[in-house]
Amino acid sequence: MSRGRLRKTMAAPLVGGLALMLTACSNGAGAAPGDGGDEIVIGASVADQKSLFYVAAAQGMEAAAEELGVELRLTSANNDSAQQVKQINDLITQQIDALVFISQDSTAAASGVAAANAADVPVYAVDQRPEDGSGDLATYIATDSVKAARDLCTWMFDQMGGSGKIAIIRGVLGSTAEIQRTQGCNEALEEYPDIEVVAEDAANWDETEAYGAAQNMLAANPDLDAFFAESDAMAMGAAKAAQQAGRHEGMYFVGIDGFPTMFDAVSEGLVQATMAQQPYAMGKLAVEQAVAQLKGEGDELEPEQYQDTVLITSENVDTEDVKDYYGPDAKRSN
DSSP, rough: OGGSSSSOOOOOOOOOOOOOOOOOOOOOTTTTTTTSOOOOOOEEESSSSSHHHHHHEEEEHHHHHHHHHHHEEEEOOOOOOOHHHHHHHHHHHHOOOOOEOOSSSSSHHHHHHHHHHTOOOOEEEOOOOSTOOOOSEEEEEEOOOOHHHHHHHHHHHHTTTTOEEEEEEESTTTTTHHHHHHHHHHHHTTTTEEEEEEEEEEOOOOHHHHHHHHHHHHHHHTTOEEEESSHHHHHHHHHHHHHHHOOTTOOEEEEEEEOHHHHHHHHHHSSSEEOOOOOOHHHHHHHHHHHHHHHHOSSOSSSSSEEEEEOOOTTTTSSSSHHHHTTTOOOOOO
């Protein structure tokens, strides 16, 4: 994907690789970062390094740090909110110059931002953010999940001929993405009065949980036509449950993420569509903008920088390159 698909960005060449740089470094007294003093040090805290989204975002951060000649200290919370808060406090004591933050949940988000604010460390939030206006952010970079879900559901409803019964599998309740993706599909539903939601459940972005939820939904609704899942993993879980039940043919299954595995699933006909996000570019952008601001360069940042998604279907899955979305290490199996 070209950088032109990103809005309000600063151009920089893409380079690959992921490194966890954890060596200590403190800034010299009286010297501003990047103006002849010590090296700029960017702290980064991500929710985990298992999710392909977070892996790609971290790779983008490292690529930007390498290109710009700054140090990146990257930590992963392993989906533990308390651990993430501790890691952020540790980074702050190491005198980082800025924090790039993908929070595990609202608790970690609020506490992490508050700690950085107290230390006068600017925070560049990616993907997740504190709700209810908690804390001050330099900027918030994320997928436009409302638009992504609205466009995806609209596409699916059109494929269904504007009528039918659907099930919705939601992500972690109360998370930024879950709230926004639910809102987006609800906006699409308002335009299609003959689409009926007959079942809803949460599966916490997990394929196995979605498989079980879909089994129950299929059993309770013998005339179900489609599943809108708020993530790719959950869409695949629902599709596999329908296959196991002998109900897959003629049904629609869609998700949001654009994982390499989902590209494969679209090619194979397991699912019909995904909305591909740009985590690699978002992670890279956060570091680029943090460095530019620390050096006193670049334009004033918008408070919110929403990035577009791209609809992937059988019509374009073989021409779109998953590496444009999930970085140079992203691979399809076929």
